[in-house]
Amino acid sequence: MDNIYRPYLMNIGDMTDEAPGVRTFRLNFSNEEEGNKFQFQTGQFGLYSVFGAGESTFCIASSPTKKDYIECTFRQAGRVTNALRELNIGDTLGFRGPYGNMFPIEKWEGKNLVFVAGGIALPPLRSVIWNCLDLRDKYKNVTIIYGAKTVADLVYKDELKEWNARDDVNLVTTVDPGGETPDWAGKVGFVPTVVEETAPDSNDTIAIVCGPPIMIKFTLPVLEKLGFKQDKVYTTLENRMKCGLGKCGRCNIGCTYVCKEGPVFTAEEISKMPDEF
């Protein structure tokens, strides 16, 4: 009987610093066939562990379409993320997953997509954005609205440039008032207000929203005002999870186990949950 808590051994292929305290790892499987056998869906998450420090939960930031590696982005905060910060290229860390459900991208085929992300919450959306862009023709027009506190806090700066350059993607980036630098070309304002201005027409459009709780709290009503029905709005919850397998009883909001039935939920499902997150 195999041990469900046993992580894959990964080593760090590459790392890039996205913003102060935020870093992205590109992980390759130490063991080849494990790597080849490994599959995951966009929107799923995993538990990354530093041996000696512990495990921590964040999403798989790369798209399933990219085969031989997975990426993850984390901000230096607690014990495990500090330990991750101390790792160098070539070091070994553990990864358990993939867990949780996925963004139902098949259901969105033929529809417009609008991605709304705030601050450090772009990584979960990045996975699904790249997934959709790799199957670009399946979707009508794609809008990305991404805001952060300051210009320096914007993550995946080079990919933002790439998306901006593409003509089949409409990228809107904004920074909170006061966070802009002299040569900042994007918008200035909080994400909810920018969404109100630049969001595409709501019919036949799927909205995918992800950000800190206060951003979610103000963005959902705006989308509703713009006509997005609750079942057309998807989000992913980064709740505190420990085992990722529904055993440790940590991640429940009401009777929903975020690690089993989430982390991707529709706004409708969220509204039914008790206010406990």
Add this chain to the structure above:
Amino acid sequence: MIEELRKKAEELLRSDTVKVVFGYGEGSTPERTRPVFITKPEDVNKLTWNKYCVYNLTTYLKRQETRKLGKPAIIVKGCDAKTIIVLLKECQIKREDVYVLGVTCDGVGEPLATKCKACDVNTPRIYDDLVGEKIENKEIPFDERYAELDEYEKLSEKEKWDFWQKQFAKCIKCYACSSICPLCFCDRCIVDKNQPQWIDPSAHPRGNLSWNVTRAYHLAGRCINCEECQRVCPVDIPLNLLNKKLAKETEKNFKYRSGYNIDDELAMSTYKEEDNQDFFK
């Protein structure tokens, strides 16, 4: 006694000097009482007083939920009143924020709790109002107060180690001992600090030893020997022996008894030139 308590509680609530009364109510069995929080004058008859009121109610001064209920009147026995003195000295409460309703007591617990066998605080040493007639506090000599330790101190080193290892092995790290203790009021306890993790959270012998030793040490010169930690331990570890040993050493070396005198300095926060140093080479 009960009538007097209820009358006084009702007065306090009606005159709005306090918002809530922390008292003892019937428990789920006749031999048990539980803490009750009376906010409305008409509920005062829930209060009771008998020899099963072992609970140290001052522990609710540290919890945010019960603090939000407003200025409390706390029913305290002599031993519990000592906690008030320590909490005042450690800036956790202000004297005007607490109404101390003292009760004279000649022993609680069935069979009689060990702390009551050598009790010298039948009448609380600090109170705003007293229920029950004053009993003269006896002067109990040093050895009698710490008699309970003698049999353990006589053990050989190996016997001591084996005894405590057997006890600590039972520990399940439920932290009832530190949650019940009125003087364990750190929001984030040292056990919860994981950068670095000084004390292993796991309940194996190594983690249990470092937890129990550290918990006892952090109460050195502070613990007032209310024996709640020992009462609430689900696996029945004699925790108060550790605290009593530290209290004995503090009194022997620094002539300091915790919770007896409001103005002398806390034992572990000061020093004297002539402190004992015979074990220094």
Add this chain to the structure above:
Amino acid sequence: MQIEERKKIGYYPGCAITMGSSSEEYGTSVLRVSEEIGPELEEIHDWNCCGASSAHATNHKLSTALSIRNISLAEQSGYKEILAPCPMCSQRLIISQKDVADDEELKKDVEDAIEMPCDGDVKIINYLELIKNYCMDEIAEKKKKTPKDLKIASYYGCLLVRPPKVLNFDDPENPQSMDEIVEAIGAIPVDWEFKTNCCGGGFTLSRTDVVLKLTNDILECAADAGADAIAVACPMCHANLDMRQKKIGKEYKRKYDIPIVYISELIGLALDLGPISLGLNKHFIDTKSVVNAFA
């Protein structure tokens, strides 16, 4: 004032000053004076030689055992203090006590040898200490005769004050205790330089020339300082200064006629005790001048 029963302390005469010995006059004067003032002296029963002679030069353990035996005897008969007027004895007893206290092994050997325990918390005192500690007021009180301008040079010799760290009695360079006693009995203590110079001690027979030189220096210095007599508290000093004074005078062409008296004899005279009972007739240099001064 109710006279409380007089304090008893052990008396250890030692070979030099006991009855029938060469300097017995020191012993007799001490006993005679003690009948009048100060604590009662009780001779230690069955005392033996203190090991001061050649013993301590040849066999350290033997000399220590000899001394310790005396102390144990005194201890067993209940004395808290022992008077040893002769400085050679008091020094030996004190040093043995210290050696035994410092060396566990030696203690065991000595205890085996003398078959007696030696816890050794008995205090050994010399004659000057006895007078200083117990008799100063009594002298002032019972003094009958005061000498007329009798100038006395008090000579301590070596063993009373040296080695200072062990004996720690008075100031080893400039002792005053005998001078104070001399003053107490009304004589005039002379300030002179050779209070603690060595008188040649044991070389009196083997190197008489050296002894003559040293004793001459002492006598010369005392004479220059105008002393009428020299007070001593040690049989050896007395012998060297008293016995050879004529020979010294011949050798160094200077006529000395300085009587050498024991401090106990002086006290005796002050208490108006008979000179004969004090043994003043047993000196080489006639002590008449001193006796008359007290007339």
Add this chain to the structure above:
Amino acid sequence: MEKLLNKNSFDSLITGLKKQGYKTIAPKKDNKLVTLEEIQDANEISLDHVITNNSIKEFFFPKTEKILSYTIEKNKVEMEEPEGFAVKSVIFGSRPCDAFSLPVMDKVFNWDCSDKFWVERREAITIVTVACDKCDSYCFCTSVGLAPDAKQGSDVLLTKISNDEYLVETVTEKGENLVKELESVFSDPPSGTPDRQVATVEKKFEIDKVKPWLDDNFQHNVWDEFSYKCIGCGACTFVCPTCHCFDIVDECTMTKGDRVKNWDGCQFTMFTMHTSGHNPRSTQGMRWRQRIMHKFKYYVEKFDSTLCVGCGRCSRVCPADMNISEMLEIIATEENQPVSKE
């Protein structure tokens, strides 16, 4: 099949088990408390208690357990699976409520993927339950659909029929094999229907009234009022046979370490504390609500079985006398106050 077991043949039972390579765990008196411990010989067994202080959960889901060990070389890591944790043993003298907790917990430990540490131990350990012949005011197994002589979860059920004879009923095939293995110890079943001395546990509340109230009373001031006296320790969750929450931490020196699964409890403040300091369940009332909801609503919705076997341990051990059956009585009886939003 049915058999008879005489008290004074416990010895041969234990030695028989030992011969068969079983490790025996039985209730043992340890000054004030009776705890389930490994025993060597029969006279250590004591059965005249109401319920053991610790539950049998400890032998399937221990308070601390190595789930992985590894050695670290500069930046290379080798992992190693722990073995030998599942030891063939027999738990003799567990209570029906404890035994029933196993099938209940099987559901969560096998939900979608199986926790090998739980499953392998379940296979290795055989449960011999002794029906309760006495109970106290804390027991409320009958209120959650159980009985003092319930069979679910046990492999063999012993019921006292006289003061030193027990009726043996095998429940599962595993139980039967065990009885067959130790044929000699048992004797033929008593003829006729023996009067089984079983305690009577009065019913305190209607279980099926609980869930409907919970469904629409997420916000209710009873949660806060009832839990003022709770001091937020983990005693109730750790002694509870059906609490299965755990935490995973790493403990290591420079060169080798272990990943360890420890008991954790929803009553601790730190249980849901985010690293940022945000805590979805910041007050004790919320945590107390989570405990009740998880046992009587969420688990029922997920696995349609109540995550509580009514053993009453949590009420016995609670320092503040938070009696869970009392809470459920309040919930299940009609005259609850109307919904009051805090």
Add this chain to the structure above:
Amino acid sequence: MSETKFEPKIIAFLCNWCTYAGADLAGTGRKEYQANVRIIKLPCTGGIDPLFLIKAFERGADGILVSGCHPGDCHYNSGNYHARRRWNVFRPLLEFCGINPERIQFSWISAAEGGKWVETINGVVDAVRALGPFEGYQKLNTMGPDISGEAATSGETG
């Protein structure tokens, strides 16, 4: 740990101003002493927390030395006084739990006492060697977290 001859492992928590300088002085004086000690430098004995000692024992130390300035000489005036008060209470607690107090030694060594440092550290090493390895604590490590189900509550003796 090869079982040839037991070599005690000592951790020393030294105050930077006095004992650490005293140890340096022993160095400049080329005064040899046994190499079993590993020195951890802290600004003052007042800054040494009993938690350090527990962690040191957990990591396999057989003996611990805590040493700093003589009372009155502390560079920070009262650091060593507070430390002394702390150890006056912590040491009997460990003794009460069955840890031999000889395994933790305390001393005052000034910056001028290189010789005393050598004496003290040799004394500690010899004393702990006589006591032998600290099995009690090291067994805790071996028993470690792998006491899974079977020994959970049986509490084998130490």
Add this chain to the structure above:
Amino acid sequence: MGKKIGVFVCHCGTNISATVDVEKVAEEAKKNNPGVAYTTTYKYMCSDPGQKLLRDKIKEEGLDGVVVAACSPKMHEHTFRNAAVKTGLNPYHVEISNLREQCSWVHPDKPTGTEKSIDLVRMMTEKTRKDRSLTPIKVPVTKRALVIGGGIAGIQAALDIADGGHEVIMVEREASIGGHMAQLSETFPTLDCSQCIMTPKMVELAQHDNIKLYTWSEIEAVDGYIGNFDVKIRKKARSVDLDLCTGCSSCWQVCPCKKIKSEFDMGLGNRTAIYIPFPQAIPSKPVIDRENCILFKDARKKNIPPNDSKVCRKCIDACPIAPVKAIDYSQEDEIVTEKVGAIIVATGFKELDDTSMYGEYGGGKYKDVITGLQFERLASASGPTEGKIERPSDGKEPEIVVFIQCVGSRDPAKGCSYCSKTCCMYTAKHTMLYKHKVHDGHAFVFYIDIRCAGKDYEEFSQRAIEEEGATYLRGRVSRIYKKGDKLVVLGADTLTGSVVEIEADMVVLASAMKAQDDAEKFAQKLSIQYNKDKFFSEMHPKLKPVESSSAAILLAGTCQGPKDIPETVAQAGAAASKVLALLSADELEREPVVAKVDRLPPPVFSTCIGCFYCQRVCPYGAIEEEDIKARDGSVIKTVARVNEGLCQGCGLCAATCRSKSVELAGFNDEQVYAEINSVEFN
């Protein structure tokens, strides 16, 4: 990127590599220690090329953590940290493993030494991984210096600092500055008169407008830290108003009591109750000796205020100053507080005058047995005998004078084992002065060894023997006793193996140079270290001779140990230059090793629970209370906050805090835990 650590193992010539296999240590570090990216060994890491290697490798390898395994951090921690700063690396990522003093020098067996070194290096690499960048704390500097002691050391230091453009406050205990040097007649080796070379400096000091002089004053208390000392000075009551008095000397001429022993003349001469110590005194204004003045004694006896006693008012009457008299009996002690940035301790020495210790030399009984300084007073023109050598007993000119060396020095039996360094020279000088003044007199000197090691010193002492004809006898004097009006000196001459007996007229003892009586209490007041002879200890015998163990407190002159005037002046100059360096910066950089109470985002704000144990144990009162307020102004919780300026980094609060909410930078929890964790025992 994670931490990239460079390990530099130093051979230290052969000091380390002789008993530690440095190559193996470097190699093991690279192989086993996580985070180590680069290792090397070098012969002399502290040398210029060594430091260059360090700087280059930091740049080339992009290191952000450095472990130098070499000598004690007390020697070169600053050197290597400064080297790192030059490459832009924060200095607090550089740690030192002490392989020399605490390993190679004390463990001769190579395998053991190597194994221990590997452990020591691993401990430091683990600590370095947890190092955080710290920026030095900027602290304002009070641009003033305090000089304690007005001897030549203090004067020189004060002048140098004042000339450097900074204010100096000098505190002198006696009525005038000058110290012991003013008491000397001529000074070796040039025999120029001490008054001539010193008085100009004293006058320059008095007139220097950067120097504020407190005489007849003592240090009451010193608080604060580098750059910000608060010094309480007790101005003892002088009974003379310094501003009004012109020093016209009318008062001390009429003073009736003339028989008071003058301390300045070492008891040989007398002085009046209202007096100036010596003619060239600075300030040349008198002070009333309240112990011996009749008026004060009377006031004390009658227990009335001094002003009311009418017993003797000669001095006040004689005072010409009008309208207000310069003399004021009711003057009281006054405590003045001064803020200074640095302190120079120049409190000087005390000559051994406790002759009772030497009973064999008469124990103070013989007037003609005098000490070195007393002979200086005899020989000095401004002395009691205007330079004529006269015996104190009867004023006769001594024909034979015996000088005895090492009285109280090099004599462990009398509790003083060190050599006072200057006596050989000043005794040679004394013989010359004596021969110049008493041509047919004869000088004998009993000595153990002649230690004249300075420049022109050996020639000076040979001149005393060959030209001036002093007889040097190698041996100690066993006894001195009076014979008639002669002093018989019994000694030995070990070269000829004979006993020597000299009938001398006068004996001069070359007494030892001892620390001041109150040196120990004074050191504890400033919390600086001192040795067993109560001389103040320097930070490092070779490399930091003038710095004390406390930052910004410098030592100069004989308070740090026996030395002669040239060395004292050199040290004074060195101390002054260090102070000038310190005061040159507007802001002072202080070691950022200070404590910090953690701060977290809302809703927690801080794990500190506000029990304030830390505040009670902090010796510097560096911990304050801070109310954390909600937006509406209500106080959420009161927590502790460390005042970085006052915190000295002792770590007491961190060890006392039960929830470990306060940590000491540089020795925080993670670092200490890493060190303990790295000691790989099991």
